[in-house]
Amino acid sequence: MGDVRALVTGAAGFIGSTLCERLLADGWSVRGVDAFTDYYPPEAKRRNVAGLAGEARFELVEADLTVAAVEPLLAGCDVVFHLAAQPGVRASWRQGFAEYDERNIRATQRLLEAARDRPVQRVVFASSSSVYGNPQRVPTPETDVARPFSPYGVTKLAGEHLCRAYADNFGVPVVALRYFTVYGPRQRPDMAIHRLVECARRGTPFALFGDGSQIRDFTFVDDVVAANVAAATAALQPGEVLNVAGGSSTALVDLVAMVGEAVGREVPLDWQPAQPGDVQRTGGAVELAGRLMGWAPRVSLRDGVARQVAWHQAHLPS
């Protein structure tokens, strides 16, 4: 993919920064955009992109997609990877919703509006398994009813619907990827595996919400990045929606044990009531992503956890 230029929004985030590295390694030119929001410490995001600063084919633009002029950001870009968002389920209730509304719905609409009249080859939108809520069945195929269980999920589904409206009306070549719980090096500090690894390393209690029986389909970040690259180039219908899931459905209690083993120290638990918005189970069917873009997850949960633990040990203070 030499001299293809990508716009990556949310470039300083967990997944966005990993995607930028992969694109640069593959020979793309990358314009990364990020607002360095304070959902988690912006210093962590600065560290995520610190290694990219010296790359000649990488340009970082600090801009907020809810207010910045978007056309200049898109200028010269062939492919757009739209990952900028306010993530996380629990903060999306009450007054927190305003940021989800602005950063997930409004920012997506502004980006699509700018892409509408431009000759972009593809816009890849980062959607989420949270659009399914508590699914009717697992593994959930893309055709099952999307009924989010949290305001966050509602905003991601709204983003998807906007993508489809711009695809159907104007032919904007958008594809939405529904990621299932992503983990790996640089994982956001509010996410379970990150917190588990840190609690195991420090011997501090891990706040476990609910009874630990909740099941998640975990997806290693490199697999999510590979799905984005595949979605950029595969022959897909505008408006297509695809699951991106690791296939390793695991109960939280088993994950706790696995992380303890990987760190070599048991995780102390602090049992807490279940949180509103947390679903009981996720699991994605990935046959469609396999058939339409030749993608399948490659990294097992055990290997992926070991790689994340190694990253914590090398990059975070002990």
Ligand SMILES: NC(=O)c1ccc[n+]([C@@H]2O[C@H](COP(=O)([O-])OP(=O)(O)OC[C@H]3O[C@@H](n4cnc5c(N)ncnc54)[C@H](O)[C@@H]3O)[C@@H](O)[C@H]2O)c1
């Ligand atoms: N991590 C997961 O398990 C997961 C699962 C499903 C979907 N997703 C989606 O994947 C994407 C990336 O998630 P992540 O875990 O890397 O999160 P992250 O918070 O690490 O990255 C998101 C980045 O977007 C930036 N951002 C937010 N609002 C912005 C705005 N208005 N303008 C410019 N930049 C803005 C933030 O500063 C941040 O660096 C998000 O769209 C998220 O909803 C993540």
